[in-house]
Amino acid sequence: MEDLQTIVNDIAKKYGSKDERGTVADYIPQLACVDPNQFGISIVTSEGQEYSAGDAEVPFSIQSISKVFALTLALQQEGAELWERVGREPSGDPFNSIVQLEHDHGVPRNPFINAGAIVVTDVLLTGSTSVEANARLLNFLRMVSEDENIDIDLAVAESETEHGYRNFALANFIRAYGNLNNEPADTLDVYFKNCSIAMSCQQLAHAGRFLVLDGQNGLTGDAITSSRTARRVNAMMLTCGHYDGSGEFAYRVGLPGKSGVGGGILCVAPGFASIACWSPGLNAIGNSHLATKALEELAARTGWSVFSNSIK
Amino acid sequence: MEDLQTIVNDIAKKYGSKDERGTVADYIPQLACVDPNQFGISIVTSEGQEYSAGDAEVPFSIQSISKVFALTLALQQEGAELWERVGREPSGDPFNSIVQLEHDHGVPRNPFINAGAIVVTDVLLTGSTSVEANARLLNFLRMVSEDENIDIDLAVAESETEHGYRNFALANFIRAYGNLNNEPADTLDVYFKNCSIAMSCQQLAHAGRFLVLDGQNGLTGDAITSSRTARRVNAMMLTCGHYDGSGEFAYRVGLPGKSGVGGGILCVAPGFASIACWSPGLNAIGNSHLATKALEELAARTGWSVFSNSIK
Amino acid sequence: MEDLQTIVNDIAKKYGSKDERGTVADYIPQLACVDPNQFGISIVTSEGQEYSAGDAEVPFSIQSISKVFALTLALQQEGAELWERVGREPSGDPFNSIVQLEHDHGVPRNPFINAGAIVVTDVLLTGSTSVEANARLLNFLRMVSEDENIDIDLAVAESETEHGYRNFALANFIRAYGNLNNEPADTLDVYFKNCSIAMSCQQLAHAGRFLVLDGQNGLTGDAITSSRTARRVNAMMLTCGHYDGSGEFAYRVGLPGKSGVGGGILCVAPGFASIACWSPGLNAIGNSHLATKALEELAARTGWSVFSNSIK
């Protein structure tokens, strides 16, 4: 295999200067004003080596990538009982669709569409205050990324709340079916703050390392989560991590990944590396246009694919 | 890792004698009359070692498992152009749903639901006679399984045709949208015969070995298909191989797999082994009840999972 | 034709004592506790003659019947422009479905399903305070029924708000598509109060008389609304007045009608009479079980049907 630093340098150079960059999410001003010309990439290997290039230190809104870590916490807490409240199947619908919820009587298809993540948030909120619920995810992220500076961008969270009619619709609809323990506004308060956490590619790549290592903390060797849970979070990322583009991502990139409308994607090559890539412009399905292409190239050049064992 | 022969023996003993065995497909008499008390399993490792137990030599109707091999041939023939006629996303609908076809104007969601496989069959039929089209898949299967005795069960094919109203509906609907080159009855004739191929677990496990080896022929080292195509067929199996139970199979078993209503499942552990498991009774989603459970246990005992690199 | 008083007496006697009475709406305690053994009917002819029987003087929650009068006011105010924000087609879905809203990008199918009535309410609220908006409908109802005692049942309204998650979902969803001018909570406040107006069969039958008379006030001969608007409100009642049971009501009863989950139905025989019937128990579709049957019998005995001109 080529040298990883060469690869990320090449990729950052190539995709950092592309003309066609997708469209920055514009449903809140805080996301709409992000400079689309940014591009960052970080790889953290299973051994803990980091390779970064481009705007890898610039924090961005992780948005739905937070769902990966919220699911990890909820699975630890609830185990298999979680699946009584949320499904495990790809949805075949856009990320914010409400149609499926009606067909399935308030049980979201999976934890990575908005409806499912709202239920996961409700699980984490039950028995806690909203401050505790947010602190729990934030502390988990600080721990796995070994960085105490990670925080919620409150201006983003406020703006999400103000413009979040569709998520209010989803939460109220789920509650109407009895699948929410808390008041919709309370659960959404925690949900919007979790989505508004700001992290850089470097921080995210470190944060994903336990998913590369079957749940282990790479530094200490301790279990951050069970091997079983880590594998299952990876499975959910592969089948459901890119909304209605999950099949195409699995086909083109061949690695578990989760995207956010902030333009970030976290990707896991089990046994090899955790990868974070970021470029704010989105494609039609709502995934980062350039980060998707960059990860496809990275997978091709490294040979990393869960569908093959032959590393170049 | 434990000895593979011990594992398959244990599994065949345990699942061969379970009381709860699911329900045998009954839409045609030829499938309805199959003895539900059968159970077979075969593993063929990347090195070509075979481990079998139970009814591993009994031929059964491979049904939708044929879609894996038809897709391989169609991808070789058409390359990326194939995806203009069929999608790559999990469907979120039952295997024989027609709803999605209307929403997407005759383009099936993926090649592993019936509608998608009918389009793949149409691709393979175009420019050939139906005899040639069937011979092509049959010869491919004989080649990859190294067994010239594999054949179509014509009684099954005839019965499929006679009772295939739903598939006739799908094919006519696709044709109405201009996404079928041949007359529906002609494409379905090839499709039904491909589905009616009879194979044993042993034959199937050998047939899947090239998907373990990044497209290579394990015996000769020649490329049966490109590494790229092999990975992509595996990706489709993981995201779409079990209809509306694909997410759950990925979550529980963690390996690419494809089921058929005959009760068989072909499973691929890239780099490690090809596995075929068979028990005729189906669960509510239409996948073999016991073969699913057996493969979950096999994955747990071997540690094979595309979502982890730590083999026990 | 038989004497109308005989007919209503017969009907009140027969349906007042039926065993099978449907199920009282139970989503709020205020409706759940209504005695299901009540049955009332009132006819007010085009000439103003009233024929009542049973519990015709007992006030009940008119619920969705308020949508008829809200639509009349909105059509007067907006004319054809109203139809840019709400459709005129039967929905083929339950009264509180959200699926159609997503397919049609926030434009409800018609003004008589909840989503459509929320938009109509928003139209009436725009440019007014919520107190004024409620007063407007209330005053209209007092005027057309010639009864100043009609009022909102505030306990019902409060309970609707508290349990109205599904309507909050609808309103937020519509707002997410930009088809609501006011905040969802503000529009719903007016909506819930309008639904919580309490009226008796007698009051309702009087209130519907202008729809019998092509928009005229039966007492004064003045126009309450234009002939055009009155006909169109009748048309909407016939095609959309009973949710997913509208076709069956047209088929069995043959008259424009609008039901509410309080168990009331308002029915219009153009040129002949306005009819209100009430029994709290609902059928599976959410329309009064016995009022539907009673109106079918009334139509058969009077010969009133918009699909025939031969009066017995």
Next chain:
Amino acid sequence: MEDLQTIVNDIAKKYGSKDERGTVADYIPQLACVDPNQFGISIVTSEGQEYSAGDAEVPFSIQSISKVFALTLALQQEGAELWERVGREPSGDPFNSIVQLEHDHGVPRNPFINAGAIVVTDVLLTGSTSVEANARLLNFLRMVSEDENIDIDLAVAESETEHGYRNFALANFIRAYGNLNNEPADTLDVYFKNCSIAMSCQQLAHAGRFLVLDGQNGLTGDAITSSRTARRVNAMMLTCGHYDGSGEFAYRVGLPGKSGVGGGILCVAPGFASIACWSPGLNAIGNSHLATKALEELAARTGWSVFSNSIK
């Protein structure tokens, strides 16, 4: 009221020369080649007086208007049992949608969408030969229009069969759910021939007169069908006669009507008149663009509306 001959003359002159004429159905050559500049209208009053203008004597393909007469025959034959196999609700979907069929397990929403008419045809075919089944409808039409020259256009029927993939999809899908007694191809043979009957506006207006007269033969006073059946056919026309434009037709025209893709509309003003209007160009929903507008004007000028009893 103005003189009816003046009205039809005005209308024929105005709509005969409009520039914007809609789009002629082009799914078969026999319909695609019809001259779009034609426009005809005929009124036959309850007393039997005929008023015609424009191309009122030119025969055209009645297509779905045949469903009105097929339903009349099926209701006579089966009575209420018919409704076990087909619903009575507006569909909220296009005329050839298959989505609803899957949701409702093969029971079409109503007899006026294609799927429902195929079931009605199957009812009429059961126990007869296909020749007899076609003869039955043809003879009924000849009788009610008092014209022995009405016939099937076999070139149209053949072309419908050749290009009828979507209808083959519907029929096979219905059969897959067990809601078709005959082979799909046999039922469709009768269905396509019924749709291919050619009639002029004059013939159609006469044919609809029994629906004006509560089922009576205007000439003899005999019952062609029961009063109950006539009203119910009118009810189905009002709620379901214009596919997904039924609500709008009821709203604008206010009369029961049934359209066909040949550009014809049959309209019934109970007690007053039967009206046939024809212009080949269709609007986006598949109903005649100019015939719809002409009927709206006719209703306004005559005052005919089932939602009012005040005739100008």
